[in-house]
Amino acid sequence: MERHVLEKLVPGGDEASALALAALRSGATYSVGDRAHPAERHAGVFARRLKRMRKHGLEPLGLERAVRLIREHGRPVRVALVDSADRSWTFLLFLTEDGSAPVACAGWQRVARETPL
Numbered sequence: 744m745e746r747h748v749l750e751k752l753v754p755g756g757d758e759a760s761a762l763a764l765a766a767l768r769s770g771a772t773y774s775v776g777d778r779a780h781p782a783e784r785h786a787g788v789f790a791r792r793l794k795r796m797r798k799h800g801l802e803p804l805g806l807e808r809a810v811r812l813i814r815e816h817g818r819p820v821r822v823a824l825v826d827s828a829d830r831s832w833t834f835l836l837f838l839t840e841d842g843s844a845p846v847a848c849a850g851w852q853r854v855a856r857e858t859p860l
C-alpha cells in the first residue's frame with residue numbers, strides 16, 4: 744500500500760490518530776498486513792497487551808478504545824504497523840478486511856531500555 748493511501752486511512756478524531764498521521768507524513772516506516780484476521784482474535788490479543796502494558800506502568804494511546812471498536816466492528820480486520828522515523832512511537836492502524844476503511848488506531852511511546860554496563 745502506498746503511503747498516501749495509508750495516510751487517508753488514519754481514522755482521525757483522537758490523539759493516537761493525529762500522532763500516527765504526523766509520523767507517516769514525517770517518514771515513518773510502515774507495513775500493512777496481507778490478510779485479515781477475525782475481530783475477536785485481534786480484540787483479545789490487544790486487550791491482553793493493554794493489561795500487560797498497564798501492569799508495567801504504560802498507558803497506550805487509544806488501545807482501550809481500539810479494542811472496543813474492533814469488537815463492535817465484528818468483522819475481520821487487517822493491521823498496519825507504523826514506526827515513527829525516530830523509532831520513539833509505534834502505532835497500529837486497524838483496517839477493514841479489504842483495507843479500504845479505518846476501524847481504529849492506537850499508539851504507544853517506546854521505552855528506552857537501559858543497557859547493562
